[in-house]
Amino acid sequence: MSGTFLGMPGNFPKNAEKAVQDSQLRFNLRKATHTIRGKRASVVDELPDWQELRAAGKAIKDETLRHLDRYLVQLEDAVTGAGGHVHWARDAAEANRIVTGLVKATGESEVVKVKSMATQEIGLNEALAEHGITAYETDLAELIVQLGDDFPSHILVPAIHRNRAEIREIFLDKMAETPEGLTDEPAALAEAARLHLRERFLRSKVAISGANFMVAETGTLVVLESEGNGRMCLTLPETLISVVGIEKLLPSWRDLEVFLQLLPRSSTGERMNPYTSMWTGATEGQDFHLVLLDNGRTDVLADEVGRQALRCIRCSACLNVCPVYERAGGHAYGSVYPGPIGAILTPQLRGMGSELDASLPYASSLCGACYDVCPVAIDIPEVLxxxxxxxxxxxxxxxxxxxxxxxxxxxxxxAKAQRLATRFRKLVPRRLPGPLSAWTDTRDLPEIPEESFRDWWERHERP
Amino acid sequence: MRVALFITCVNDTLFPGTGKAVVSLLRRLGCEVDFPAAQTCCGQMHVNTGYREEGVRLARHFTEVFSGYDAVVAPSGSCAAMVREQYPKLVRPGSRGAAAIGEVAPKVYELSEFLIDVLKVEDVGAYFPHRVTYHPTCHSLRGLRLGDRPARLLSHVRGLELVPLPAAEECCGFGGTFAVKNPAVSAAMGADKVRNVLGTGAEVLCAADNSCLMHIGGTLNRQKAGVRIMHLAEILATTEATG
Incomplete structure (x- = not known):
């Protein structure tokens, strides 16, 4: 069972200091982020209207957030009208209580899960475990994290910090039914996971998911994925419970046109993702529950600058171009939301009461690469x-x-301070004391000149 | 044209040579250069570190000092971007401060912008017979969108061999107070930048921002790498006569 990030000690600089010394982690992250970065760039650059799409994505999300109250009620009506049940959760505890109660009512003690950020954010697996319910992650990368007793370190690729050899070790160690002579070939690893998961899909009566989008107009939920495991979970079990953040809303069906282009190209660097599942209310023979999660989102909405973070569609493009994320890794952020978007989302959702959360807005050199690639134009440096x-x-x-x-x-x-520095310039030590040693530990100081520019101007140029 | 030099506090204090180079270059191109002596700092460090009150005070001082000029030229992409991109966000729209900023900010140019967009010159008559690589710096690249302006200027410098820097668009890891608040990541980013610089075989690393160069150069020096840093203005100011 993967742990929860809540209450993690330390701060970003300290966590990152450990990570930058981990050569295996640095190698894995460099390789993976640069690969996805390149794929994204090629499928984005081929679209002549990318900037228009991006502006449309931003505008649709802004419109939704401005009238979120109205659209949420519209969604509730549509989902209820289609035979689904809608629950409202103020915070993580309430959402966990609702989901636990729903699972208990089915009499089941096992659930299969579709990859979902919202359920990770609220620590649902841990809450279910406290009530004797076992949650099985079915997304391959989430499965690797869960089996390895690990934390996710990326929004799209939670096991990005692991390479093939490490994944093979985890499978051999933790999977009961690993095939003999398992190699670290991707196909062999995927086959092992398939064997492991197939049996769970057929056995489980309850599934839990999130959603990438919810359409207010029709009450439709949408999940985009690559593996097809999500679709197994969404269609096979008798009960489906979806936990979705209230900002995942889109007003109308047509709006999907924009987002089904923006998301796969930004996220996996594909023109189109392999599986798009859409369902409206309860399908025949299935009980459907939608849990709408606030958990700090309305507070974010109240902040004039910070609210743009709610436009996020969790594509991870900002993580893949971030030079800080690439070197510090996802765990350093102490949150299910790492990278640039995490640095603005986590402190807003959790507040800045802990040392870790207060250090997150500083986990950036403000280089602006994240803003450039964001498909909904979140000005991350501005929010930071x-x-x-x-x-x-x-x-x-x-x-x-x-x-x-x-x-x-x-x-x-x-001018006085400059003259003071100039006078004592020969006395400046090669290594500075105190917090300024952070500069001289790895870098030489520039030589202090004999004279500042303003003094030179005064002597030479002043008429 | 009456041009005010906005030297920036880092250049004023640590890199006066860059300021002298800008003065000689602009005069060579026929500009009348003024140095408003009351100038201090644009306030970027304070604003970007979370000290908005001090930052706003410095921004107000800046707008007072530089109002009334035809153009304000800064040998720093980062400080020019601060004034143009971030100043408007520090004030309430419609306020007196906003009006003052709206008057001054559009006249603030980074050096290569001023040369190419205002003076309409690409060949500034420079001579610099060395192998040079250019780091575009984040605020020049993604803030001001300088594009290939610096490269166009360098391409006309006689004797200069410009070698492309691999992964040039990646941040060097300076980031203002980021360099001391997150020293490990900053150094790791700096190490990768330095590796790319050394791979070019250049003897000079050039940029439009001395603060980034101070970080990369400090790392190069610590490694005794034998590559020197030079601000764009210093290369452009060099002629066969001045050598």
């Missing part, structure tokens, strides 16, 4: 900077920044 203004600041840093602000606030003070 805004969150930094709200984050708690250490006392020493605050004092230092205040002094710097005072010196820079006036040219006479700045």
């Amino acid at each position: 900077v805004d969150l930094r203004a709200k984050a708690p600041h250490g006392r020493a840093e605050r004092a230092g920044m205040r002094v710097a602000g005072w010196v820079l606030g006036n040219e006479v003070r700045l």
Whole structure:
């Protein structure tokens, strides 16, 4: 059973410091992110109207969020009208309570799961386990994470930090029915997983999913996937429970036209994903429950700058281009949402009360690569900077920044500080003390010049 | 044309040579250069580290100092991007501050933008017989969208051999206070950038931002790599006469 990130100690810089020294992790991440990055670039560059699509995606999401109250009620009516049951969950605890109750009512003690970020966010598997219910992840990468007692480290590819050899080890160690002579060939690993999962699909009476999109107009839920395992879960069991964040809504069926192009190209770098499952309410012979999850989302919606994070369609394009994510890995973010989007989403959903969450808005060099690739144009650097203004600041840093602000606030003070630095320039040590040692540990300092530019100008150029 | 030089606090304090190069280059191209002595800092470090109040104070100071010029030229893509892209977000739309920013910000140019878009010159008459690679820096690339302007300027420099930098668009890991707040990741990014720089066999690494160069150059120096850093302005200012 994979653990939960909640209450994870430490902070991003410390977590990242460990990760950057892990050569295997660095190699796996570099290889994987650069591969997906390249695939995305080629299928995005081939579309002449990508920027228009992107603008449409942004506009549709903004419209939805502006009238979320109305669209949610419309969705509820449509789902109920189609024979489904709609439940509203204020937070993780309430959602877990609802789902646990629904599973218990079926009398089952096992559920199969479609890959879902929302259920990870609320720690559903752990909550079910507390009530004696075992949840089996059926997405291949989620299965690897679950079997390896590991944490997911990427939104799309949760086991991105693992290579084939490591996955083979996990399978040999944790799967009862691994075929003899299992190699680390992708086809062999997929076949082993198929054998392992097939039996569960046929046995399980309850499935739990999330959804990529919900259409308010029709009450339709949509899941995009690559493996077909999701479709097995969605169609075979007698009871289907879907836990979906309230921001996953789209007003109308036609809006899917935009998002079914934006998502696969941004996410897996494919023109079209292999499986798109859509269902409206309860299909024949199946009980359907939709749990609508808030869990902090309405607070995010109230923030004028931060609310754009709710446009996110969980494609992971920002993770795959982020130089910080590539080197720190997903675990350093201590959240199911890693990378640039995680750095703006987690502190908003969880608040910045813990040392870890308060360090996340700083887990970026503000290089802007994430904003460029975001299919719904979330200005991640803008939100990061805004969150930094709200984050708690250490006392020493605050004092230092205040002094710097005072010196820079006036040219006479700045010139005096520059002359002071110039006078003592030969005394500056090669290694600086205190927090500034973070610079000189790996980098030389520039030489302080004999004279600042302004003093040179004053001597040479002033008429 | 009355041009104000916005030197930036980092260049003023640590890289005065870049400022002198801009002055000599712009004068060679017929500009009258003024240095408003009251200028200090654009406030980027404060705003981007979460100290908005101090940052806004510095932004207000900047707009007062630089109002009334035909053009303001900065030898820094990052500081120019701060003024043009981020200043408008610091003030309430319709406020007096917004009006002041709306007046000054569009006149702030990064050096290569000013040369190509305003002065309409690509060949500045420079001579620099060395093997050079160019790092585009994030705020120049994705903030100001400088595109190939620096490369076009460098391509006309006599004697200069411009070698493409692999993975040029990737951040070097400086990121302002990121460099000290996340030193491990910053150094890891710097190491990869340095590896790519060394792979080009260039003797000079050039960029439009001395702060990024300070980080990459500091890493190169620590490794005794034998590659020197130079701001774009310093290469463009060099002629056969000045050598």
